[in-house]
Amino acid sequence: MSASPTPLRETLARLDAHLAEKGLDRGEVLDVGELSRRTALAEGxxxxxxxxxxxxxxxxxxxxxxxxxxxxxxxLDESGKRPADVCRDVAARLGISDRWARSLLNGDKMPNVSDLTRLxxxxxxxxxxxxxxxxxxxVLNGALQRVVGELDGGAEDGPLLRFTLKHGVVTLALRGRRLTPRKQEALALMLEGLLGSESEEAER
Known part of the structure; x- marks a missing residue:
């Protein structure tokens, strides 16, 4: 008797089924670099x-x-802040010294449960x-389940994901912000208008 598929394999199978319906493959939709940033896992x-x-x-x-x-x-890369400033902000949030915050952020010291919660x-x-x-x-399965949920139309990012798939956009970064369906629809319409205008100008 074969072993049951792991949750990650099940999620990937659901993802592939959705993409097959749209004539796409994983390489056209999944950005390894973005998944790496989202999960804090190495790209490899x-x-x-x-x-x-x-x-x-x-x-x-x-x-x-x-x-x-x-x-x-x-x-650091996304915010453009200096390491010293980030260490100071984290130290204030955790109630620790700047030096200890730097050691935690650099991975030199092990944070306790309270530190992890605040981080x-x-x-x-x-x-x-x-x-x-x-x-x-x-961790990766959790990130992919969100993508599958969006493809199922049951998550808040559905309108934006449909837009990115339609136009071949690999990622649409909102820096962790969640938009309501109404705001997503408005953003998608605005982007549709911009892309449509560019296409018309190119045809002239």
């Missing part, structure tokens, strides 16, 4: 999981410290501390 790890490869066992401590560091580096709040991680402790396949 994300790519291996998408291809069905297993992952090496890792210690929970190493997993947590690595993801904190990945979030910190992504935050999840600081980086706006909806999953809370589970984001730092769950194995890589579980």
């Amino acid at each position: 790890e994300v790519r291996a999981l998408l291809e069905g490869a297993g992952v090496l066992d890792d210690r929970v401590d190493d997993r947590i410290r690595g993801r904190v560091r990945a979030l910190y580096e992504a935050y 999840a709040e600081f980086f706006r991680i909806e999953e809370g501390t589970k984001f730092f402790t769950d194995p890589a396949p579980v």
